[in-house]
Amino acid sequence: MFTGIVEELGEVAAIETRGDSARLRLRGPLVSDGASHGDSIAVNGVCLTVTDTGDGTFSADVMAETLKRSSLGALTTGSRVNLERPMALGGRLGGHLVQGHVDGTGTVLAREPAEHWELVTVSLPAELSRYVVDKGSITVDGVSLTVVEAGEDRFTISLIPTTLELTTLGIKEPGDPVNLEVDVIAKYVERMVTR
The missing domain is CATH 2.40.30.20 (Elongation Factor Tu (Ef-tu); domain 3)
Incomplete structure (x- = not known):
């Protein structure tokens, strides 16, 4: 984990x-x-x-x-x-629960720089859109992020200076692929509710 x-x-x-x-x-x-x-x-x-x-x-x-x-x-x-590295049992959960099991890939569609941060738009496979919600958690290339706005085929994320400097998301360009992992809790809830 x-x-x-x-x-x-x-x-x-x-x-x-x-x-x-x-x-x-x-x-x-x-x-x-x-x-x-x-x-x-x-x-x-x-x-x-x-x-x-x-x-x-x-x-x-x-x-x-x-x-x-x-x-x-x-x-x-x-x-x-x-x-x-995996989280040590009893360690701090600074992001959200991430399994390292990629649910699909998206593509960086656009980057909108601001003074100290950037708004990035990423494509979203149709089969994953039901798990992505405004202000929910998503993992993009292994980075725990909060969704700004969720659409049917895309979502936006805001990247702070630390994320831009210390992760690959600072250098990804439109057209670059990214790994996506949706919140595992949403998948479990869906399964329990539909049974």
Whole structure:
């Protein structure tokens, strides 16, 4: 379980394509410090399992299903990535409950800069729109955010200077893909109510 509070802006050090899968080598000295084989680290909001560590990097295998359902397949060597270790039991929940299970991908549609913040519009897959509400929580590339306005096929988020500086959302341009995870509580409520 994660919180959507990005700990480190990392970088893709290498990608090894393996047919229907890939092995990523990711540079992130903070999150890789103390990490070992089998640990979880969220990469752009996708929970990955550490296979190896060393010299401020860690490796993780990414299967075909994850490459298909997330934006990880669009990464290249040198791409910046949001990194977060799982929340420790008893730790602070600074964002919201994030599983690291991507529900779909969106595309950055527009950026509207203000003096100290930006309003960003992101496309929303039709099957996810029922879970996204004004002032509700959403995870975009692993970042816990509050929805400003929710539409049928898009939503807006406001990014503060810290988010712009310390996450990939500060450098995403219109047309760039982003991973989306809706609030898991909304999905459980829907299932209970419809039974």
